[in-house]
Amino acid sequence: MQKQTHITAQYFEKMLQSVVESIQIDSTRQPALPNYPFGKGVADCLEHFLSLARSMGFETKNYDNYIGEVVFGEGEDFAILAHLDVVPVGSGWKYPPFGGVINSDPSDGGVLGEKIWGRGTVDDKGPAIVSLYALKALKDQGFIPKRTVKLIVGCNEESGWECIEHYKKVAKLPDEGFTPDADFPTIYAEKGIFHFHSKFPIKNPPFTSLKAGEAANMVCPDAYATLTKDAIVALENYKNPIPDTSFSFNKDTLELHAKGKSAHGSTPHLGANALQAMLAFFSLLNDDVKRAYEVLFEDKGGLKNLRDETGELTMSPDVAVFENGVLDILTDIRYPATMDLSMIENILRQQNVEFEQGHCQAPIYNDPNGKLISTLMSVYNRITGRNERPVAIGGGTYARALKCGCGFGPAHVDDESVAHQPNEYITLDRLRQIAEIYYEAIKELTK
Numbered sequence: 001m002q003k004q005t006h007i008t009a010q011y012f013e014k015m016l017q018s019v020v021e022s023i024q025i026d027s028t029r030q031p032a033l034p035n036y037p038f039g040k041g042v043a044d045c046l047e048h049f050l051s052l053a054r055s056m057g058f059e060t061k062n063y064d065n066y067i068g069e070v071v072f073g074e075g076e077d078f079a080i081l082a083h084l085d086v087v088p089v090g091s092g093w094k095y096p097p098f099g100g101v102i103n104s105d106p107s108d109g110g111v112l113g114e115k116i117w118g119r120g121t122v123d124d125k126g127p128a129i130v131s132l133y134a135l136k137a138l139k140d141q142g143f144i145p146k147r148t149v150k151l152i153v154g155c156n157e158e159s160g161w162e163c164i165e166h167y168k169k170v171a172k173l174p175d176e177g178f179t180p181d182a183d184f185p186t187i188y189a190e191k192g193i194f195h196f197h198s199k200f201p202i203k204n205p206p207f208t209s210l211k212a213g214e215a216a217n218m219v220c221p222d223a224y225a226t227l228t229k230d231a232i233v234a235l236e237n238y239k240n241p242i243p244d245t246s247f248s249f250n251k252d253t254l255e256l257h258a259k260g261k262s263a264h265g266s267t268p269h270l271g272a273n274a275l276q277a278m279l280a281f282f283s284l285l286n287d288d289v290k291r292a293y294e295v296l297f298e299d300k301g302g303l304k305n306l307r308d309e310t311g312e313l314t315m316s317p318d319v320a321v322f323e324n325g326v327l328d329i330l331t332d333i334r335y336p337a338t339m340d341l342s343m344i345e346n347i348l349r350q351q352n353v354e355f356e357q358g359h360c361q362a363p364i365y366n367d368p369n370g371k372l373i374s375t376l377m378s379v380y381n382r383i384t385g386r387n388e389r390p391v392a393i394g395g396g397t398y399a400r401a402l403k404c405g406c407g408f409g410p411a412h413v414d415d416e417s418v419a420h421q422p423n424e425y426i427t428l429d430r431l432r433q434i435a436e437i438y439y440e441a442i443k444e445l446t447k
Helices: 006-023 040-055 126-138 162-170 229-235 274-282 287-297 341-350 373-384 428-446
Strands: 059-063 067-072 076-083 101-103 115-117 147-154 176-179 187-190 193-202 206-210 222-227 246-250 255-257 314-323 326-335 355-361 391-393 404-407 423-428
Touching: 006 040, 006 126, 006 428, 040 059, 040 067, 040 147, 059 162, 067 126, 067 162, 067 193, 076 126, 101 287, 126 147, 147 162, 187 404, 187 428, 193 287, 193 341, 206 274, 206 391, 222 229, 222 274, 229 246, 229 287, 246 274, 255 274, 255 423, 274 287, 274 314, 287 326, 287 373, 326 341, 341 355, 373 404, 373 428, 404 428, 423 428
Parallel strands: 076 147, 076 176, 176 404, 187 391
Antiparallel strands: 059 067, 067 147, 101 115, 115 423, 193 326, 193 355, 206 222, 206 314, 222 255, 246 255, 314 326
């Protein structure tokens, strides 16, 4: 068990309760309402957070329910960027995704100790609340930062970053900071993000309807299609070759359901793509579907061969819909940090793929030996007793919004990946540990 320190011993129970309260608010993006650009749920979650900060004696600001901030100290600004919105919950949960249930897990024999279960525990409500309590501990102990710490909490990180764009219009982003929305030890580089729609006209389709996926950055967990008579006959002798996926067929509705496993879109190898299973079957029955499958799943153009020191390109087609004879597939690509988006677009054009650019973010690359990265690495290694080096990831974080920003926790690289998956959790020991890490990191960077 993580040792008790001054911050965890004094504040842990209240911090834990605050995390649970935040998890119990459904902050999935909903249709906009007057004064609620992303729905009322995430606005309620923001108010819960800012109200908690005010009760601790901090100055807070709510920028029109797009984004909020907690302010501590004076001097040059330093940012801690977190978010309160969450991805859709999907299916397959042991416990209610907005329940904030606390217990040990029989499946691991209780080895990891007690956990909080729920959407947002690790991505990113838990770390946001912990960061706030780290500020409270510093404040209560009389620490006076020589920089103005701005704990900025967004409401639209998972689906477009409109929150950050709004902040830029009404305030000034700090130049430097970190986000507790990635991995430890410290993230010095993030791959580029390229979401695109590709449209494939389908003649004589083996289905009359098809719908799959929930979000571009979430490996497709479920795909549904209504089959034609010929497809029903073909299904009888079909053996699904895609690992960790399964089929079920409803004879009454003629609907085929492909079941997979969700994962973060930047790590598709950790999931099982239901859309892939579905299109693998249909590609045997229709040449137009086969072409889409070859381009996006078999990588006929060789996109996945692109790589540099930050890793290889990953490609995850995660959402699909069939309308008016056209199969529209939304794909999530994460490309190496030293490469340019035009390289990927040219490869798609060479295959005569009709595509429309969606959400995109340029990669970031920081000096791994610079002050920000080296200070955070020093804090992390000292507290954990490890001897790690900074790493690169495919995930996209708020660090990209800063001139000099990086990801810093909350997960260790060898932790089970649970972000964007059913049964998301964070252990109580991890909460204790990251509280100490963030406390020390903020202190070192602002003293």
